[in-house]
Amino acid sequence: MNETADWMPVHLAPRDGTPIILWMIEDETPPALPLTAGFWTSSPQAGVSYWQLFGDPPRFCSDRQVRGWKPLLRD
Numbered sequence: 001m002n003e004t005a006d007w008m009p010v011h012l013a014p015r016d017g018t019p020i021i022l023w024m025i026e027d028e029t030p031p032a033l034p035l036t037a038g039f040w041t042s043s044p045q046a047g048v049s050y051w052q053l054f055g056d057p058p059r060f061c062s063d064r065q066v067r068g069w070k071p072l073l074r075d
Helices: none
Strands: 020-024 039-042 048-053 059-061 066-071
Touching: none
Parallel strands: none
Antiparallel strands: 020 039, 020 066, 039 048, 048 059
């Protein structure tokens, strides 16, 4: 079974603030458990957009740091 089959390329990720699961570039294989989740956001003052990762403290990254994405599981 291809473990990467259900991961979508980052260029197809929603850019509307919808939270998603992210497969980060430093992980060679897709995570078995969703460890990283975040959403796309923009800073109009700085004129940039980026992924904001959930956590304490929150982290930020660009598309170059993401291998793929999946929607969050919902009830």
